[in-house]
Amino acid sequence: MRSLRTGSTLASLLTGVAMLGGLLLAAPVAQAADAPLRDLAAAKGKVIGTAVTGSKLTGTYGEIAAREFNALTPGNAMKWESVEPARGSFNWAEADRIVAFAEANGQEVRGHTLVWHSQNPGWLTNGTWTAAQLRQLMTDHIATEVGRYKGRLATWDVVNEPFNEDGTYRQTLWYNGLGADYIAQALTAARAADPSAKLYINDYNVEGVNAKSTALYNLVKSLKERGVPIDGVGLQAHLILGQVPSTLQQNIQRFADLGVDVAITELDIRINLPADSAELAQQATEYKQVVSACVAVARCVGVTVWGFTDSDSWIPDTFPGQGAATPYDENFAPKPAYHAIAEALGGTTTPPTGACKATYSVVSQWNSGFTGQVRIACDGASLSSWKATWAYGAGQRISQSWNATCTQSGAAVSCSNASYNGTVPNGGSVTFGFNASWSGSNPVPVVTLG
DSSP: OOOOOOSSOHHHHHHHHHHHSOEEEEEOSSOSSSSOHHHHHHHTTOEEEEEEOGGGOSHHHHHHHHHHOSEEEESSTTSHHHHOSBTTBOOOHHHHHHHHHHHHTTOEEEEEEEEOSSSOOHHHHTOOOOHHHHHHHHHHHHHHHHHHTTTTOSEEEEEEOOBOTTSSBOOOHHHHHHOTTHHHHHHHHHHHHOTTSEEEEEESSOSSSSHHHHHHHHHHHHHHHHTOOOOEEEEOOEEETTOOOTTHHHHHHHHHTTTOEEEEEEEEEEEESSOOHHHHHHHHHHHHHHHHHHHTSTTEEEEEESOSBGGGOSHHHHSTTEEOOSSBOTTSOBOHHHHHHHHHTTOOOOOOSSEEEEEEEEEEEOSSEEEEEEEEEEESOOBSSOEEEEEOSSOOEEEEEESEEEEEETTEEEEEEOTTSOOBOTTOEEEEEEEEEOBSBOOOOOOEEO
16 A cells, blocks of 8 residues: 655656657567466456556556556555545546546556555544544545445455554554444445445555464454455555565465455565666566466455556655566566566566667657657677567657668558668667657657567
């Protein structure tokens, strides 16, 4: 239940830097798996999701989010401080953007989160409330937010992080004001607001069998026995390299045996920086271990990564000196962890030991046109010929090219080597350029190199 990075949006950053020239993004050699992750997951009857920042859902970030994942979780947009920063004053823009994007791309949405001790507005946390007032505030908030998206969201994390590490209840506004039964009250209110949504309790450090996960197990068992609506348990899985619990699959199964669904809701695996190739390989093994544990249990509905790219990860800001925790690097290139997820979901493609990459840049831009450049560089691999392809997302049109033969049909662009620059040796590079027109926006495309 952690915040994704905030600040300047990727879309605004791309546009601003492109205006000045020098915008660079590296693309992988080819699509990393034999099918997008979402297709592999669907074939297994599973969800593969990612937390997202709604304002970034354009350009390369949006393309990957749509292509690879069949579920989205708002990183911050549905938390109380985001939707009701002042009492009775609501801001749904970011949440609505994510829901609309998901619906346009055939994706589920996981609502996140309704009742939590953190990221609440100051008017709520600094107020003096009677138990009756606090209960009314909680149930009204749930009715308003869940009701707004009734029938549109698959799942809600209704209650988040209710336990301490030793299995006692966390001392929070809700527990201190309403007692442990605030959990049952919140679940009941959510069911009333949207009878079709799956309702979850979500927590961290509950991935393996331990005091905290056993407390959660006993709570869910008690709620089920009382007839309180509870459909699932979320295991956040903010993990550290080398510390994946050996009892993960056993723990998933024991919750499933209670008659509830289980989801890995916020997976990332952080590494001490700088991460070397051995650590990235170990991280890949551990990503595969986590996803495989979910695949092995019928009632484990799927896995959500907490941001798919290191450029949108909460880890470096919260744990200085650590990072590299997601399946894509900061330039949107898939890491070994991506391939490991694909393999756990039934994919067959393994990452290459060496690679050639295409880097797209906008060298200069003016009112109606721009000059672009693509640099092809090889590290641990080589090419005897090459073809770079991409699709423009905003109507850009190439009018002239050099050091390559470029053709364009609709949005699709294909640029092949000239007679004199098809060979790219290991450690070498070639560059070609082009002039093109643009209007309104000039998002950076994902380049595939063949």
